[in-house]
Amino acid sequence: MRAGAAAGRDVFGYNRSTDGVQAARFDGFDATDSLDGALRRAADVDALIVLAVPMPALSRMLEHVARVAPDCALTDVISVKGAVLEVVRTRRLDARFVGGHPMAGTAHSGWTAGDARLFVGAPWVVSVDDDVDETVWAEVMHLALDCGSFVVPARSDEHDAAAAAISHLPHLLAEALAVSAADVPLAFSLAAGSFRDGTRVAATAPDLVRAMCEANSDQLRGSLDRAIELLTRAREGLATTGSVAELVESGHAARIRYDSFDRPQILGTTIGAPDWRSELAAAGRAGGVIRSALPVLGSRG
Amino acid sequence: MRAGAAAGRDVFGYNRSTDGVQAARFDGFDATDSLDGALRRAADVDALIVLAVPMPALSRMLEHVARVAPDCALTDVISVKGAVLEVVRTRRLDARFVGGHPMAGTAHSGWTAGDARLFVGAPWVVSVDDDVDETVWAEVMHLALDCGSFVVPARSDEHDAAAAAISHLPHLLAEALAVSAADVPLAFSLAAGSFRDGTRVAATAPDLVRAMCEANSDQLRGSLDRAIELLTRAREGLATTGSVAELVESGHAARIRYDSFDRPQILGTTIGAPDWRSELAAAGRAGGVIRSALPVLGSRG
Incomplete structure (x- = not known):
């Protein structure tokens, strides 16, 4: 209005x-x-x-x-x-x-x-x-x-796939980050920029988050699968070679590409x-x- | 200086x-x-x-x-x-x-x-x-x-557990979010606040991110396990009951608790x-x- x-x-x-x-x-x-x-x-x-x-x-x-x-x-x-x-x-x-x-x-x-x-x-x-x-x-x-x-x-379906990746998945990652930290003593006391930014959207009213995530369930499941796969591979990398190079380098490259997106x-x-x-x-x-x-x-x- | x-x-x-x-x-x-x-x-x-x-x-x-x-x-x-x-x-x-x-x-x-x-x-x-x-x-x-x-x-060990939860895990989540979105047509075009905030730290130099994550490998593996567990349960919730209520409500509660942390x-x-x-x-x-x-x-x- x-x-x-x-x-x-x-x-x-x-x-x-x-x-x-x-x-x-x-x-x-x-x-x-x-x-x-x-x-x-x-x-x-x-x-x-x-x-x-x-x-x-x-x-x-x-x-x-x-x-x-x-x-x-x-x-x-x-x-x-x-x-x-x-x-x-x-x-x-x-x-x-x-x-x-x-x-x-x-x-x-x-x-x-x-x-x-x-x-x-x-x-x-x-x-x-x-x-x-x-x-x-x-x-x-x-x-x-x-x-x-x-x-x-x-197109509606292409919008929904993109929205899952850039809006609904970020909400669920923010919720997961907030929940993980809540269990750890000292975590809230030390929390700074990366935690504040990473959990900002977890302050959104739960009903709104549920409504948008649950209405886009099919596309969101695909995005979640992809994120879980990337994190699991990083976790295995840490355990076997001690390295998170693959995820960190591809993540950085993707973010830089986004910054220069025309x-x-x-x-x-x-x-x-x-x-x-x-x-x-x-x-x-x-x-x-x-x-x-x-x-x-x-x-x- | x-x-x-x-x-x-x-x-x-x-x-x-x-x-x-x-x-x-x-x-x-x-x-x-x-x-x-x-x-x-x-x-x-x-x-x-x-x-x-x-x-x-x-x-x-x-x-x-x-x-x-x-x-x-x-x-x-x-x-x-x-x-x-x-x-x-x-x-x-x-x-x-x-x-x-x-x-x-x-x-x-x-x-x-x-x-x-x-x-x-x-x-x-x-x-x-x-x-x-x-x-x-x-x-x-x-x-x-x-x-x-x-x-x-x-104590050093308690610091490292907290740092994994509020600093190193957020970096890996941001990298995973950037990588997931990079594959989806339209995603960068539609990206707004939740994506920008959620990937901000993915712009950090990869060597710095690797150095801090890899030096805290033991604690970070625990944080990653927790996040993967939460996301996997949310994914199963979507597939079976169509609901992400559990993650969204606990994430919101944790973030609100952080906001009022004294x-x-x-x-x-x-x-x-x-x-x-x-x-x-x-x-x-x-x-x-x-x-x-x-x-x-x-x-x-």
Whole structure:
């Protein structure tokens, strides 16, 4: 709400928490704790609905959308895309749905944890699955750009594999690190930068971590297997040759490659042109991002 | 050197890198690339020698110390304490040695990576093994306090177990995270805060990471086993019940406990009094720290 309003958009919102709604109102935002009221208003003004609920609450929320505002353009900011798409299809809302995922956040939640500049400079994934509607896609792209993000076009399954590797696995590693240290006398007393950084995301509310990890179970299992394999091999190296060279050198090389990772700008694709979805998915896979709005077929400039 | 000089101490230093020495001199510090020259001078003025070399270079360095300045008080800032003590004993320098480990640093190395305020507010472990000399112990305590740190007294083996849990394990987890993600298309493109934080220390020079992990092999194997066990159980939870509740909830609880971890000040122990070493080790184990200098038996207040 804050980022949309700061970009000059008309924004109104619903939250089930009366406290959250009151806090938003106190800050001058147009918020309500009446879900059907907000959805009726969305249907009246043909709003773009942005779903920002934990995964377990999605199905019930979509039931209301399907009943009250079934024709609105629909997106979400949930951290898994395959599982969301499945629920959206079950509720037969997929014709007007384009999934989204801004890769930004804090370890805190609730109204007070927000910030109009939260999304500035962050990647915002917009799904380019086989049948996405070009008009809704363009609407979601504009929202992300208005909030200061750049857009990464990606298929839902490819997003989820990447999210497991760079978001869900780090959460589980942080939890494991915190638990391991908690058993060792002196550990908390000596903990410094590497422990603080390595466990920062373990401060995230457990329900949120569980919701995103458990909704991406298939991809996360693969990432966990890979991490366990690497750590087990390092452990064997220590026991047999006394060396962790293999893991340390490849880890360093990977991190340096990440630091110099380049994001070429995607230009020249017209949304709605033949093969525009697979073209954008390929460009996103190669690291490409959208920093200024792509044209839409049949629209002015 | 910077922190000692900022505290008003007379400081001079040796480095094998001519570039490093020239950079330090350019900044107004008294530095040389003549090791024996620096050690002869230390012997002349009865200096406290601070060894700041990677573990693999220690033995050769101590050979010089034993030959040129065997009676100087001696400490180190190397990240493992048991292995250092063993090498010091081999060189028969243990009578005037008290191990140290300031828990501060950056992912960078060399003269330019330093900062006079690097140690401010950081824990600085000072070893209280069975036979440490009280006068040298007090000298090292004063150095740490002068640099703005607080002192955590700890036995070498207990330090190493804690260091494995809060420093060496986080490095290996960061390396594993970076390697896992490097294989996944889109991962670097989507990487945000949790990946950046979780891999920050993977940017550390591989030789430094290897030196500290490999010198603490016994303790680190235990930490790795624990982490692998936790991750494997989470992986099984995902596969069987779809839940990662156990790891996520215990990780969150551990991190919250760390955030509210209290460091009571150690008062009332006199260095050199009967049982002073075991008294300080017990206080350190309970989270206690020294924030202002403890008195030394037989010295003025």
